[in-house]
Amino acid sequence: MSKMHKEHTLTKNQQIIFDLIDKSPEPMKAYSILFNVQKKGINAPLQVYRALDKLVEIGKIHKIESRNAFIACHNSSCQVAKATAFSICEICEKVTEISSTGLSKYLANFKDKDGMKYSKYNLEFFGLCKKCTLK
């Protein structure tokens, strides 16, 4: 059930940065990450971006493209690391990863007019979260 993510041993920098993102309740931006890990000896933007690139590549984190921010993957049944779906609250900016078998099947099987299938996708839904709807 949880071996869907092939195990990668993270390097020191990758682990430091993953831990930080994983603990964060909201997506983190690169320079905010940098600021937070400077006490641990990571001094330069490139060190952060390299770790982020790798973590995205192996599916431990996802990038929220519309926000230039990174969030830990909480979708252990995700079969294709690069097929992602999120909901984003336009008021409080809360971001939630969507794990819907129906949705992922629908999108994985979607064909365009030419019959082409696209294995990877990134879907971002925008609207109001429950809390903000009630306000």
Place this chain on the structure above:
Amino acid sequence: MSKMHKEHTLTKNQQIIFDLIDKSPEPMKAYSILFNVQKKGINAPLQVYRALDKLVEIGKIHKIESRNAFIACHNSSCQVAKATAFSICEICEKVTEISSTGLSKYLANFKDKDGMKYSKYNLEFFGLCKKCTLK
């Protein structure tokens, strides 16, 4: 059939920038737009970004978030300007707007675990276009 887009009279800067994007076969980036319109008296990034913001708002163009680039809307039957779907070729970077009634209906009606619906979305599919598949 084509009155789905409420008519907005574009201002001079908006028209110049829309025409440029509309003629471009591929998505354009802000500073590339700036370079191209400097001969028409648009000198500063902010002038470009302001026009882009407005054009996105009224649905004349869309932003390809994963590429920080802008493309004209070629989807005249699009009912909700902010519900967008694209395919992106990872080799040649060709971007195509997807207009599939099935897809847009499916996504417009999608509910998350809490039963929340999200009116707006941005979907980017990644893969190989027809040409690049044949290579």
Place this chain on the structure above:
DNA sequence: TAACATTATGTAATAATATAACATTAATAT
């Protein structure tokens, strides 16, 4: 039309996001 509000413009400065280039070190695989 005058007064007011709203939207768009122009310009300069700067903030925020991301990569190039190069030298070095660590880990992995014959």
Place this chain on the structure above:
DNA sequence: ATATTAATGTTATATTATTACATAATGTTA
């Protein structure tokens, strides 16, 4: 062991986007 690949460290720079402030054009209402 040595060749290869992946990760690190550092400096500089490129790219993308916004803040702040002054002015002009447009729309609205009395």
